[in-house]
Amino acid sequence: MKKISILGCGWLGLPLAKKLIEKGNSVNGSTTSESKLSILKDAGINPFLVALESESVSETINDFLAESEILIIDIPPKLRGNNADTSDSRRKVFVEKVQTLIPFIEISTIKKVLFVSSTSVYGDQNDLITEETNPNPETESGKQLLLAEAILQENQNFETTILRFGGLIGEDRHPVKFLAGKENLENPDAPVNLIHQNDCINIIEEIILQSKWNEVFNAVAPFHPSREKYYTQKAKEYNLVSPKFSTEKSNIKKVISSEKIENILKYQFKLNEY
Template sequence: MSQISILGCGWLGLPLAKRLIQEGYSVKGSTTSENKLSVLENAGIHPFLVALESESVSGAIEDFLAQSEILIIDIPPKLRGSNVDSTTTEKKIFVEKIKNLISFIEQSSVKKVLFVSSSSVYGNENSVITEETNANPETESGKQLLLAESLLQQNQDFQTTILRFGGLIGEDRHPVKFLAGKENLENPDAPVNLIHQNDCIRVIQEIIYQSKWNEVFNAVAPFHPTREEYYTQKAKEQNLILPKFSAEKTNIKKVISSEKIERVLNYHFKMDDY
């Protein structure tokens, strides 16, 4: 079966869909914005208006999943603002959304799920982090991502691979733009743990091509200069006001290792992008 459904055709999902189409796949893509349906259609994607909610799933979710063997879930928890309030039980809104989605996956043709997660599930530790490291999320989004991972992995109706990305960067997305000109920034000696959009797409392609399911992968470029070194250099390259770091601020020297993904997939990161 050569059809793939991508839940969430945003910053990563849309270019991923385009790349998969170039490789000969038929792709169904979802969006929560009616205005974006034409964007997907013009890109050769079969567009669907689908929204996960805490109590239901709106849109033609059955048609979106129909005849696809692979489902890629690329939707962030989005727990800020109105998505979370103090009256919500344990604030597990994202987890409830995934539970609702799973009930539809179970009734569909989907047999393989790729869940885009985050290295935030590990929390902050002064060590090298591998897939064997116990997850210990400190943020609410990290906690919900970990619970969602578990729900998908435990389901026996389909196989799930978890992909834990580091900080996402790309031509139109780079944290230096938000750090430029700021002062007293913390963690100057902490290593960066980043992955470029191009590597994100290529890693997902390799997982599909090589059929690596029921796996957990960290996906972070093996490139870990300090925050101060990296963001100072990037600010200079982009003619931005240099950020200023404080040596008195806490330094958490966490390094996310992608050794497994390099070894199992024989994957080589495109280091020129960094």
């Protein structure tokens, strides 16, 4: 049995915690919502109210990390909307949060960190993307994720594995619901780079089980139909109005490779879920 702390028990962190507990692990889970503490507790998670800010962190942080060997960081940059402001005061908010967290990890029992990142760190490169590809983020969230990755990787007090997920989908989450009925969408021939929630959870579980630390993994299903073909089919399955794409707008042919995960972890994606 391992004791694991999950910073961010949201869409991915909560079911991940449940799966790890099912396998006999003890899990500390954090939330920023007091009303969610009971949900975590009912799931068998040791619940903690943890708010991570640019210059401070909740007093509960030490208890949240106490006696755990592994820390999973699964908190989004949240830079959309008003937070997308690129002024100096907003530009490195997420990075500063990670920097604020570091000293508490250093004095804790944590020896391994798994940081949930995104393939957005690569930007819209028109190529086959592997872990050897130089990141070139174009979005503010991608830039901050890349900086946060480096801060964690450079710290010698613990080992860090970076897990870069593609577009997240699940039973209750699918981009076609936002694209349905829209017109003049760009990149009809661009390949999709998606990963299902269940594959996300299983891959994290395998990294812990096989002790694959100080690694960088891309995690995208080896399933890359065109955006037009895939979302048209999914719209039919969900009984939604099919989106319409413009052939006049640019096509990015970026394909994210997950061969490293398949080869090192011997992991097989559950393609029937896509």
